[in-house]
Amino acid sequence: MRAVVFENYKTFPVLKDVEKPKPGPGEVLLKVAGAGACHSDVAVYNEFDASTPGAVPPSFVLGHENSGWVEELGEGVTGFEIGDAYLVYGPVGCGHCAACSRGQDTYCENAATNPYLGIGLGRDGGMAEYLVVPARNLVPLGDADPVAAAPLSDAALTPYHAIKLSLPNLAGGGKFALVVGLGGLGQIAVQILKALTGATVIATDMKEEAMAKAAAHGAITVPGGPDQAARIREITGGRGVDAAFDFVGAAPTIKTAAASMAIGSRLTVVGIANGLYEWSFFGTPYESTITNTYWGTIEDLHEVAAMYRAGQIVPEIERFGMEDALEAYRRLEAGELSGRAVVVPHGAQ
Structure with missing residues (x-):
């Protein structure tokens, strides 16, 4: 079968028969119905x-x-029908620690000694015609389009x-x-x-096209610039936002988000650009939190699939x-994609 293989560090992947x-x-x-091309893949190779x-x-x-x-079903697997569509939960932990037992394989306590981090991250992934996954990692899609669903797993x-x-930070009226x-x-x-x-x-970004898309989904947009945080605070009446999510994670974006926070707020750095932020007692709103997260739980993915359906x-x-x-990866690297690139190995079904 045809597959996209990561063969060596600092080397573009190859398309080959495996x-x-x-x-x-x-x-x-x-x-495989669809496989999303993600910036994390680019980081890997x-x-x-x-x-x-x-x-x-x-x-x-x-x-x-x-x-x-x-x-096809492996030995001992029941409860699945041939031809049914599923979304794949990517993280694969040890399966028996406390974190894995609650479906939080991303924080597996034995990650350092596991043979891989997940499907497509050390274990063969879905940029291929066929893919083997643990039965536990399958989330049903029902009649929803599985091709468009593929990127949802990350x-x-x-x-x-x-x-x-x-x-909890966003519960109640008047929240931002x-x-x-x-x-x-x-x-x-x-x-x-x-x-x-x-x-x-x-919502804020340096790209006008990206902000226009966010506005179409109901966001108020603020362009980047030296007065970015001030304009965000102005929208909140000067109080600041109750929850912020930084999907870049560079030092300037963390700084912008932190400067926009309210007392008792929560800033989650999701992007992994590894930016640094200098904390100080009087430079941070009281009882505000700066934290990070990585991927999600398999329970979360069931809920994501329900929202998609x-x-x-x-x-x-x-x-x-x-x-x-x-070509999908080349365009991803070059910033030439407006949506998520999804490789469809078998064409329209």
């Missing part, structure tokens, strides 16, 4: 080396945002988890939420915030055939 996988005990073989925290050694098939149709799950943890960075995750974050809260959503999340995607998968 052996079609077979499901082992407790596993399911999926015929272009930015990381063996000494980078979170690096996963080559080689393996890329693709951690996946959906597909059940093709691009929606990650903001959903961060927003869900911040809901801030979304910094309007790429794939930020755009879906705006949709999730509008669906789950009554908060006024403020209900039409509350509408991902913007651009489809690529299997033979154009490397």
Whole structure:
């Protein structure tokens, strides 16, 4: 079968023929419906080396945002029908620690000794015609389009988890939420915030096109610039926002979000640009929190799938055939995509 393979650090992936996988005990073989191309993939092959925290050694098939149709069941697997569509939960932990037992494989207590971080992150992913996953990691999609759903396993799950943890800050009237960075995750974050809260959503980015999309989903937009934080505070009547989500994570974006916060607020840094922020007692609103999150739980993904089926999340995607998968990554690197690139190995179904 054809697959996009990460073969070495600092090296662009290759499209090649690899052996079609077979499901082992407790596993399911999926015929891949869609595989999202994510900036994290670019970091894996272009930015990381063996000494980078979170690096996963080559080689393996890329693709951690996946959906597909059940093709074959491994030994001991029941409860699935051939041909049914599922979304794939990407993280794979040890399966027996406290974190994994509550579906939080992202924070597996044995991550340092696990053979991989997840599907498409050390273990073969979905940038291929077929994919093997643990049966536990499958989330049903019903009749919803599985191709458009593929990016939801990261691009929606990650903001959903961060927003869900911040809901106490947004409960009640007169609340404000801030979304910094309007790429794939930020755009879906705006949709999730509008669906789950009554908060006024403020969104900011350097790109006018990105802000226009966020405005179409109900956000008030503020362009970047030296008065960015002041304009955000002005919208809140000077009080500041109750919850902020930084989907970039660079030092300037963290600084902007932190300067926009209210007393008792929560800032979640979701982007992994590894920016630094200097905290001081009198430079931070009282009882405000700066935290981070990584991906989400499998329970969260079930809830994301439910929102997708209900039409509350509408991902913007651009489809690529299997033979154009490397072009999807090239355009992703070049910033030439307006939506999430989704590789569709088998074409229209």
